[in-house]
Amino acid sequence: MATKETLLEINNLEVGFRFSDAYHNAVDDVSITLKENEILAIVGESGSGKSTLATAIIGLHDPNNTQIKGEILYKGLDLTNLNTKLYNRIRGNDIGMIFQDPLGSLNPVMPIGKQIEESLIYHTDLNEKQRRQRVLELLNQVGIPNPERIIKQYPHELSGGMRQRIVIAIALANKPPIIIADEPTTALDVTIQAQILDLMKDIQEETNSGIILITHDLGVVAETADRVAVMYAGQIVEEAPVDVLFTDPKHPYTRSLLNSIPHELEEGEDDELHVIQGTVPSLQNLPRTGDRFKDRIPWIPDEAFDENPQLEEIAPNHKVRGNSWKHFYFEGEED
Amino acid sequence: MWKTVVRRLLVMIPQIIILSMIVFTVAHFMPGDPFTGQLDPNIDPQQLDALREAAGWNDPLPIQYFRWVGNVFQGDFGKSYAQQVPVTTLIGSRAANSLRLGLVSTFFTYAIALPFGLFAGRYNESWFDRIVMVYSYVSFAIPTFVLALIMVYFFGYRLGWFPTRGSVSSSLTAGTGAYYWDMFYRLLLPGFTGGVLGTASTIQTLRNEVIDAKTQDYVRTARSKGVPEGKIYSKHIFRNAFLPIASSIGFIFSSLLNGSVFIERIFAFNGMGDLFITSITSRDYSVVITLVLLYGVIAIIGSLVSDIVLSLVDPRIRID
Amino acid sequence: MSFLELKDLKVHFPIRGGIFNTIQDWVYAVDGVDMVIEEGKTYGLVGESGSGKTTIGKAIIGLEEVTGGDVEYEGVQVTNKARSRNEQYRNYNKDIQMIFQDSTSSLNPKKRIRDIIAEPMRNYFDYTDKEEKDEVIRLLEIVGLNEDAIYRYPHEFSGGQRQRLGVARAVASNPKLIIADEPTSALDLSVQAQVLNFMKQIQKEYGLSYLFISHDLSVVKHMADDIAIMHRGRFVERGSKDKIFNNPQHIYTRRLLSAIPQIDPLNREEHKIERQKVEQEYQEQEIHYYDENGRVYDLESFDENHWVALNPNDSSSKTLVADQEKGGN
Numbered sequence: 001m002a003t004k005e006t007l008l009e010i011n012n013l014e015v016g017f018r019f020s021d022a023y024h025n026a027v028d029d030v031s032i033t034l035k036e037n038e039i040l041a042i043v044g045e046s047g048s049g050k051s052t053l054a055t056a057i058i059g060l061h062d063p064n065n066t067q068i069k070g071e072i073l074y075k076g077l078d079l080t081n082l083n084t085k086l087y088n089r090i091r092g093n094d095i096g097m098i099f100q101d102p103l104g105s106l107n108p109v110m111p112i113g114k115q116i117e118e119s120l121i122y123h124t125d126l127n128e129k130q131r132r133q134r135v136l137e138l139l140n141q142v143g144i145p146n147p148e149r150i151i152k153q154y155p156h157e158l159s160g161g162m163r164q165r166i167v168i169a170i171a172l173a174n175k176p177p178i179i180i181a182d183e184p185t186t187a188l189d190v191t192i193q194a195q196i197l198d199l200m201k202d203i204q205e206e207t208n209s210g211i212i213l214i215t216h217d218l219g220v221v222a223e224t225a226d227r228v229a230v231m232y233a234g235q236i237v238e239e240a241p242v243d244v245l246f247t248d249p250k251h252p253y254t255r256s257l258l259n260s261i262p263h264e265l266e267e268g269e270d271d272e273l274h275v276i277q278g279t280v281p282s283l284q285n286l287p288r289t290g291d292r293f294k295d296r297i298p299w300i301p302d303e304a305f306d307e308n309p310q311l312e313e314i315a316p317n318h319k320v321r322g323n324s325w326k327h328f329y330f331e332g333e334e335d
Numbered sequence: 336m337w338k339t340v341v342r343r344l345l346v347m348i349p350q351i352i353i354l355s356m357i358v359f360t361v362a363h364f365m366p367g368d369p370f371t372g373q374l375d376p377n378i379d380p381q382q383l384d385a386l387r388e389a390a391g392w393n394d395p396l397p398i399q400y401f402r403w404v405g406n407v408f409q410g411d412f413g414k415s416y417a418q419q420v421p422v423t424t425l426i427g428s429r430a431a432n433s434l435r436l437g438l439v440s441t442f443f444t445y446a447i448a449l450p451f452g453l454f455a456g457r458y459n460e461s462w463f464d465r466i467v468m469v470y471s472y473v474s475f476a477i478p479t480f481v482l483a484l485i486m487v488y489f490f491g492y493r494l495g496w497f498p499t500r501g502s503v504s505s506s507l508t509a510g511t512g513a514y515y516w517d518m519f520y521r522l523l524l525p526g527f528t529g530g531v532l533g534t535a536s537t538i539q540t541l542r543n544e545v546i547d548a549k550t551q552d553y554v555r556t557a558r559s560k561g562v563p564e565g566k567i568y569s570k571h572i573f574r575n576a577f578l579p580i581a582s583s584i585g586f587i588f589s590s591l592l593n594g595s596v597f598i599e600r601i602f603a604f605n606g607m608g609d610l611f612i613t614s615i616t617s618r619d620y621s622v623v624i625t626l627v628l629l630y631g632v633i634a635i636i637g638s639l640v641s642d643i644v645l646s647l648v649d650p651r652i653r654i655d
Numbered sequence: 656m657s658f659l660e661l662k663d664l665k666v667h668f669p670i671r672g673g674i675f676n677t678i679q680d681w682v683y684a685v686d687g688v689d690m691v692i693e694e695g696k697t698y699g700l701v702g703e704s705g706s707g708k709t710t711i712g713k714a715i716i717g718l719e720e721v722t723g724g725d726v727e728y729e730g731v732q733v734t735n736k737a738r739s740r741n742e743q744y745r746n747y748n749k750d751i752q753m754i755f756q757d758s759t760s761s762l763n764p765k766k767r768i769r770d771i772i773a774e775p776m777r778n779y780f781d782y783t784d785k786e787e788k789d790e791v792i793r794l795l796e797i798v799g800l801n802e803d804a805i806y807r808y809p810h811e812f813s814g815g816q817r818q819r820l821g822v823a824r825a826v827a828s829n830p831k832l833i834i835a836d837e838p839t840s841a842l843d844l845s846v847q848a849q850v851l852n853f854m855k856q857i858q859k860e861y862g863l864s865y866l867f868i869s870h871d872l873s874v875v876k877h878m879a880d881d882i883a884i885m886h887r888g889r890f891v892e893r894g895s896k897d898k899i900f901n902n903p904q905h906i907y908t909r910r911l912l913s914a915i916p917q918i919d920p921l922n923r924e925e926h927k928i929e930r931q932k933v934e935q936e937y938q939e940q941e942i943h944y945y946d947e948n949g950r951v952y953d954l955e956s957f958d959e960n961h962w963v964a965l966n967p968n969d970s971s972s973k974t975l976v977a978d979q980e981k982g983g984n
Binding site: 017060082085087088089090091092093095096097099101104105106107108109110115118119122123154156157169170171173 | 552
């Protein structure tokens, strides 16, 4: 197998939002790479910083109230320094984005065809006829029947699943090497979700693109991702190939999360789901030193936690933050 | 769409019948009648009674009402007692004046409000936005007659740019180019005054719609496509922010004919607002009733026009 | 012991139009549903958006006008009477409670937690002030919130806490049935676990029943004893959890089950192949499972505690099922 080219390299990224006069990092010390022809899932609960990370990559944060440190390298070019004009050349052309709510993500008063065509207008030299041709081609690719009719229709006339296919067609218009999908199936029914995920996989295989899949749904991750990064309170706490993450999770947060998935009860099994104690701290109250997950596993002795936990490789391609995992056990079951 | 139009027009019929009954009744309960204080005080009251009897005003109200309805169906809305001309003729000449003034006012309203509202929304919190907001509060708060007097004083007397009285010079022959030019020229000052007064609400609506549209997901999608900032506004944000403005067109339509008493009085402009007040004070029943009915019909048609326009500009709204 | 029964329940919404705005057509949101609710059991109601599952819950509690059929509570006709002030239906109102997906909008923001939770008690019981307060505190403790919550307002709580407050309020009138409409679908996984745990605990303590409405099959699988699968306003299949998950008969059920993402990355290719096989089968076989108007057939008993809506005149779907069973065993 040929070595995969690295598409995106993120180094020590910090994204801070301004509250009154101070900046609070919603993404803190994130380093990760995306290679071509892979699906990288970023998993986390609300407040983990996963969507902030996506927004920062595509440069859609509010520049007046956001502070970015670190690097986002795309083909050696640091995206964090780009002005809007240069970023607009990258957005839609090199990075395509798929959003969660397919109804809200489409302009309600613009015909579908025009919304897809818009991507082509600013990134290609195609004339109107060629653009129309390409739009029809894209609609075929994302499995929309009757494309000639659909291009004249408006978003509200389509079903949720169809709309999400349109959103995908928009992201794909210029065959971007990188696609970021932020909760692409959360608003959809389970059968439609399966179709959309299959579609994304097929497209990824066809185009060799790298996809960053942002989701809170571990089932979706298990079905689609190649590699997974788990985020907690702005940091990546564990990164591993998908099978390793689910069969041999290490970090206490990953293990706790996997344990709280509802499942069918085995004979004689206690029917309590695992609950992680406490709550995710708010951005302003986030501890900036020490292990951020420490407060939620109070039965683990203090000595187990590092002063400044770092993401370290514990096996090939398997990274875990800090050393607390070596001492972790679930409350009530001594290690 | 035709079904809805027909249905709405059919619903209009009972609305207008009820309105006409109410207006007719109320008008006749107003104290006094056109003869009060109009005629020579030396006339014998008995003669007045004879006049009233001849006019049919001593008949029971329902009989008067149906007689009036019968006449209306023949296109006869009665005669103005104060001016001794048919109501239709009287209203016709006034309506043309008010309509012209209304159109010029509307033009000025939008010429000012659209750029102000859109740019205040786009650059909200900027110095431009703050100036526009101050302007809109002032124009909202200033009484019509105060602004009209300021305009007359400043542009009419001090600078002498505009004539300050009348809708057209009486020395010109109707139908000539000079006549029409004079008519247009005399519309500008009162039209601008009326226009300025209407800007506040449009500016506020547009500004808020733009600020709201900026945060919508479809704008984020457009940005993620790499659409340049200018096009984000012209193709996505402004287009959506216009929707509520488009639907207010019916309201504008119905306000065009109403006229403004203050502006018409101060600029000595013979319009509908002035006519309405005059006919009420002189108890000119037939004029009052016809005007109220006319306003009612226009308001109903106006709201229908609004719905139709909205269904044309917003694909989500379909009327069938 | 059953205490609530739905008999051929129908909720139809009119579509108006034309010159006189007359009724042109109907939306058959719920179109003939039978259900028996027994004490202490949890019933899962599963379907895609628009299948009518929420409408059933609302019709039981009186938030949606029933067009046809009956709701019987302990043998008494209570159809469309849930909101009646009549003394006769008082017990019904007390005994059936509902929790919604978005508890934020169902908790009055201007009231303190104590008043929110005590409201049902004030309607149905004559507690003294002290008794009421003790009872509120007890309920808060059951859902894992402590005493000082009683003087706070809803906005001071997180989403998961508010959802637990919703549960506490629903329990306050000591109901027999709680209709839970997507109670955890807005919550994070770890918070969802907490709410589900409390719901189970309350069930053990009070012996109450749940009608658990959800599109999330894994949650329903965890919670429910019996499951009904809904499509186009009707049940396509109903039965014990075991029967539905391990021996699904209707093509729609099988398609739905095969679409659930599995946490089993090592075998995901097989899942995908299986899922696509079922999907293809659904496309080809769909016609046999619905009548000429696309309506779901009537449920018929298939096995013990297992009903399926199969075409009574067409044997092809049944044969197929029989074949598959042989293959499966």
